[in-house]
Amino acid sequence: MIHYVALLLYISALTLWVRSLLSGGRGKLAAFAFGIAAAGVFAHAAALARFTLLHGELPLVGLAPSLSTLALVIGAGLLATIGLGEVRRVGIVLIPLVILMEGLAVALGVQPAEGVLDFQGAWFALHVTLAFAGFGGMAVAFSAAVLYLLQFSTLKAKRLGAAFRFLPPLATLDRLGRIGLVAGLIALTLGLALGWAWTVRFRNSFQPTDPQVIWGMLTWTVFVSALVMRGRGSQHERRGALATVVGFTVVVVSYVVLRLAASTGGFFL
Amino acid sequence: MTLAVVGVSHHTAPVEARERFAFGNAEAIRALGGLREEAGLHEAVLISTCNRTELYFYPAADPAALEAGAAVLRNKAEGVEGSADRYLYRKQGLDSVRHLYCVSAGLDSMVLGEAEIQGQVKVAYELATRVPVKPSMAGPVLHRLFQTALSVGGRVRSETTIGQGAASVATVAVELAGKIFGSLESRRALILGAGANAELVAEALTRHGMRGILVANRTHERAVDMAERLEGAAIPYDDLPSRLEEVDILVTSTAAPHAVLSLEAVRGALPQGRGRPLLIIDLAIPRDVEPAVGSEPNVFLYNVDDLREIVDDTLDRRKDVLPVAERIIENEVEAFRRWYAGRQVVPLIRSLRGRWDGMRDQELQWLWQRLGHLSPDDREMVERFSERLLGKLLHEPTVRLREGAVNGRVADFVEAVRYLHDLDPAGLDLAQDEDEDPADPAEPEPESLTESDET
Numbered sequence: 001m002i003h004y005v006a007l008l009l010y011i012s013a014l015t016l017w018v019r020s021l022l023s024g025g026r027g028k029l030a031a032f033a034f035g036i037a038a039a040g041v042f043a044h045a046a047a048l049a050r051f052t053l054l055h056g057e058l059p060l061v062g063l064a065p066s067l068s069t070l071a072l073v074i075g076a077g078l079l080a081t082i083g084l085g086e087v088r089r090v091g092i093v094l095i096p097l098v099i100l101m102e103g104l105a106v107a108l109g110v111q112p113a114e115g116v117l118d119f120q121g122a123w124f125a126l127h128v129t130l131a132f133a134g135f136g137g138m139a140v141a142f143s144a145a146v147l148y149l150l151q152f153s154t155l156k157a158k159r160l161g162a163a164f165r166f167l168p169p170l171a172t173l174d175r176l177g178r179i180g181l182v183a184g185l186i187a188l189t190l191g192l193a194l195g196w197a198w199t200v201r202f203r204n205s206f207q208p209t210d211p212q213v214i215w216g217m218l219t220w221t222v223f224v225s226a227l228v229m230r231g232r233g234s235q236h237e238r239r240g241a242l243a244t245v246v247g248f249t250v251v252v253v254s255y256v257v258l259r260l261a262a263s264t265g266g267f268f269l
Numbered sequence: 270m271t272l273a274v275v276g277v278s279h280h281t282a283p284v285e286a287r288e289r290f291a292f293g294n295a296e297a298i299r300a301l302g303g304l305r306e307e308a309g310l311h312e313a314v315l316i317s318t319c320n321r322t323e324l325y326f327y328p329a330a331d332p333a334a335l336e337a338g339a340a341v342l343r344n345k346a347e348g349v350e351g352s353a354d355r356y357l358y359r360k361q362g363l364d365s366v367r368h369l370y371c372v373s374a375g376l377d378s379m380v381l382g383e384a385e386i387q388g389q390v391k392v393a394y395e396l397a398t399r400v401p402v403k404p405s406m407a408g409p410v411l412h413r414l415f416q417t418a419l420s421v422g423g424r425v426r427s428e429t430t431i432g433q434g435a436a437s438v439a440t441v442a443v444e445l446a447g448k449i450f451g452s453l454e455s456r457r458a459l460i461l462g463a464g465a466n467a468e469l470v471a472e473a474l475t476r477h478g479m480r481g482i483l484v485a486n487r488t489h490e491r492a493v494d495m496a497e498r499l500e501g502a503a504i505p506y507d508d509l510p511s512r513l514e515e516v517d518i519l520v521t522s523t524a525a526p527h528a529v530l531s532l533e534a535v536r537g538a539l540p541q542g543r544g545r546p547l548l549i550i551d552l553a554i555p556r557d558v559e560p561a562v563g564s565e566p567n568v569f570l571y572n573v574d575d576l577r578e579i580v581d582d583t584l585d586r587r588k589d590v591l592p593v594a595e596r597i598i599e600n601e602v603e604a605f606r607r608w609y610a611g612r613q614v615v616p617l618i619r620s621l622r623g624r625w626d627g628m629r630d631q632e633l634q635w636l637w638q639r640l641g642h643l644s645p646d647d648r649e650m651v652e653r654f655s656e657r658l659l660g661k662l663l664h665e666p667t668v669r670l671r672e673g674a675v676n677g678r679v680a681d682f683v684e685a686v687r688y689l690h691d692l693d694p695a696g697l698d699l700a701q702d703e704d705e706d707p708a709d710p711a712e713p714e715p716e717s718l719t720e721s722d723e724t
Contacts, residue, residue: 024433155449155569160441160579165433169451170546236544238567 002047003068003106009040010075010099017092024165025089034078034088037095041075044102047110048072055112060128062113064105069128071101073136077180080140086168087176093143123198130191131216137184138223138248144177145244152238174237177244178230185223192216211258218254222247270362270609271330272410274369275338276316276323277346279379282356284319289349290342290356292317294396300341301400308337312408314415315341316372316393318386320379325369327410335359366605369414370598373422375431382431382587387422390415413608421601428597429590434583438466438576439473442550446474446518449546449569453479458518460484460499461509461529463491466552467522471499474518483516485509487523510538513547520550521557532561535568543567550576611671613679618667620692625663629655 016033023029048069051059059065078094081087151167154160167173195216207213226247230240277290292300297315304310304326313326322345326338339357346353360368368377373390375382394415397407407415426432435441450456458474460467463486471482482501485508486492492503504512513519513535523529530549543566551558551572563570633655637648666686673682686692 024430026430026433151448155445158571158575158579160434160444160582164448167448169447170449171451231544237546239544 002043002050003102003110006040006044006047007099007102007106009036009043010095010102013037013040013091014095014099017089017095020089021092021166022162024162025086026165030089030166034082034091037075037091038079038082040098041072041079044068044072044075051110051112057112058125058128059110059112060125062111064108064110065112066128067101067108068105068110070132070135071098071105073129073132074098074101074139077136077140081176084172084176087172089166089168090140090143090147090173090176093146094139097139097143123194123201127191127194127198130187130194132191134184134186134188134191134223135219135251137180137182137187138219138244138251139180141177141180141184141226141244142248144173144180145241145248148173148177148237148241149245152241170237174241177241178227181223181227181230181244185220185227188216188220188223192220215251215255215258219251222251270366270606271328271334272325272365272414272609273327273329273335273338273359273361274323274325274365275335275342275357275359276321277342277356277358278321278323278377280377281358286346286349286353286356287320287322289346290317290322290353291319292322292345294392296345297393297396298400300345301397301406302402304337304341305402305406308334308340310334310337312397312411313338313406314393314397314411316390318389321372321377323372325365325411325414327408329361335361363602363606366414367598367602369418370421370601373418374425374594374598375422376425376591376594376598380436381584381591382426383436384426384432387419387426390422391419394419410609410612414605417601417605421598424601425594425597429593431587431590431594434579434586436580436583436587438552438573438580439469441571441576441579442470442520443473443477445550445569445571446548447477449548450517453477456517457515458482458520459504459509459512459516460495460501461506461519461521461557462486462523462553463488463495464522464524464552467520468495468498470520470550470552471495471501475499479518483512510534513538514543516547517545518548518550520552522552523557525553525557526555528555528557528559530558530562532559532565535562535565552576607675610675610677610679612674614670614674614682617683617686617692618670621666621686621690622663624690624692625659629659 013033013036016029016036020026020029020033048059048065051065059069074094075098078088078091078098081090147167148170150163151170151173154164154167155170195212226240226243229243230236277287279287282290292315297317301313301315304313310326311328313324316323316325322342324338324341326334329335329338339354339359342357343353346356349356369390371377373387375384375386378386394407394411397411398405400406405412435444446453446456453474456479458471458479460471460482463484471484475482480500482496482499483504484492484496484499484501485504485506486495487506489503489505492506495501496503509530519530521530545567547568549558549562549568549570551570554573556572558570558572560570560572562568633652636651637643643651670682670686673679
């Protein structure tokens with residue numbers, strides 16, 4: 001039930017953001033949208049806390065709980081922009097991602113996976129949380145990059161309409177993208193290292209062909225590539241934004257492909 | 270309504286005439302200071318900007334008062350070519366209210382919807398409050414008029430898009446720079462050509478936090494002069510290509526008969542391409558920058574036609590919302606009319622309240638003589654009871670009297686109330702101006718109209 005409330009709040013926030021975009025960011029619509037989205041994140045967190053209390057495990061295993069948690073992490077990434085004024089408008093890209101993931105999780109049913117005793121303990125929880133935080137950082141960078149490219153194209157085309165006024169400055173979006181990538185890369189690197197250690201420690205094996213390992217390494221490579229493409233000190237802002245968008249798309253598409261082909265079934269995120 | 274405005278503006282006078290009518294702050298205070306004694310104008314506020322000088326005053330019951338207001342402006346404009354009177358306009362009653370609301374909302378401005386005028390209206394009101402006379406020249410009527418004008422200006426800007434977008438070449442340049450670079454404080458700009466338009470853009474950039482602007486000009490001395498005014502630095506004209514990598518904004522405005530910045534020169538100066546955005550504002554005719562430069566990655570090139578198109582587009586969009594803005598203003602003019610009409614019954618309400626308060630005091634004295642044993646707390650309770658009862662009894666008549674005044678039935682009401690309550694007719698002159706508006710006895714004190722009303 002609380003998941004539905006969170007979804008409803010997310011959808012309301014998105015509606016307000018779209019209206020704000022159409023009106024060129026006039027008035028307090030965008031700020032109101034952020035407030036509603038924040039309420040959605042809190043409701044979402046409450047729903048997952050209830051899951052944990054009810055089932056005695058963190059919602060980190062199984063597709064639906066994992067997707068929901070990942071959506072929450074991205075929502076939390078949006079909340080982190082609370083004091084950054086216009087930057088909060090990245091919500092117009094982040095919230096659809098959250099709605100998509102949370103909607104999918106709700107459709108699948110946020111229930112604990114069966115036979116997951118293996119996937120318990122602090123190491124595993126930390127590994128997954130850090131990996132999610134890494135993905136959350138990439139999602140923030142992706143949102144900033146999408147808005148950067150939009151603002152860039154309006155400026156190049158000299159169309160100074162509603163979108164131009166709604167979107168934050170290029171430099172601000174570039175900075176946010178860089179922060180998202182750097183923070184995400186650090187979290188993902190730690191998460192992958194812990195995952196490797198956990199596999200060796202508890203499973204006594206490390207299979208490089210495991211879809212999870214392939215996806216994790218691919219995501220890590222995408223992060224590094226996007227940062228390298230930007231150049232030192234944001235020398236190539238637009239190139240960096242393009243690389244981030246392409247990289248994020250590659251990560252999502254490869255996930256879907258691997259997920260469909262995965263032999264480990266429900267245990268792959 | 271005996272309220273009027275006499276003024277001169279960009280609609281009626283060219284700049285060389287308008288500047289003759291302009292008042293400095295000290296001059297305005299001096300001019301307002303003598304009006305009550307010399308011309309019988311109890312309240313007056315003077316707005317003086319580069320585009321208008323307007324005197325709002327009250328009362329203006331007869332042509333002589335109107336003439337006295339006009340004389341203030343006429344006297345200031347001594348030396349203006351021809352008769353100063355031909356530039357002046359006069360508005361009375363609700364027309365003057367509507368006019369100020371339009372002015373405050375930017376509807377009467379040279380650049381439709383510009384916001385600066387609202388601050389200037391506020392300054393004008395504050396100047397009137399500083400005139401050393403008692404009571405204030407910004408008395409109750411003009412206080413109400415100007416506070417509501419500021420509020421109307423805020424409403425029009427917040428409820429419509431009249432203030433959105435950039436409406437001059439300089440503001441377009443600043444808006445573009447802001448949307449590319451965010452804060453301008455750590456950015457660098459190079460001004461090529463020491464023309465007036467380029468300087469306007471440079472000044473606008475400086476106002477938005479940019480420091481250390483570089484200036485280059487064929488005549489180096491002119492570059493030095495402009496750099497000094499902008500607190501920047503002059504560089505040799507031929508340094509342009511080598512400086513391209515370090516600057517974020519380039520404003521060109523030379524008188525060269527051909528392009529001074531070619532694609533070849535840009536590529537030569539930036540062999541690795543441009544990673545960071547570069548905003549080029551080309552204000553020159555013929556253009557200083559080859560159009561092909563705009564197709565370079567990360568280069569945003571805007572020439573003077575692009576900027577004019579943006580300005581025209583902004584102004585067109587502002588015109589589209591004029592009907593909405595005018596509707597807001599008409600509603601507010603009607604609200605002012607109602608408030609003003611309600612003032613006519615103020616003497617009657619005051620008299621009525623005085624009479625009943627007197628009776629209440631008499632009856633309380635009678636009561637205290639018979640109930641001498643009451644404690645102070647009990648006495649206070651009885652007093653409060655009598656106050657509350659009187660307030661409730663007078664609430665409805667007060668409301669009805671105000672409504673009657675608003676609906677134009679004030680004379681009948683005054684006569685009836687005076688007869689029923691045996692009030693002294695001497696204090697009930699409807700034309701009398703009141704400085705205070707007695708509160709409805711059963712209602713809480715109304716919120717005072719302070720500057721916080723301005724949005």
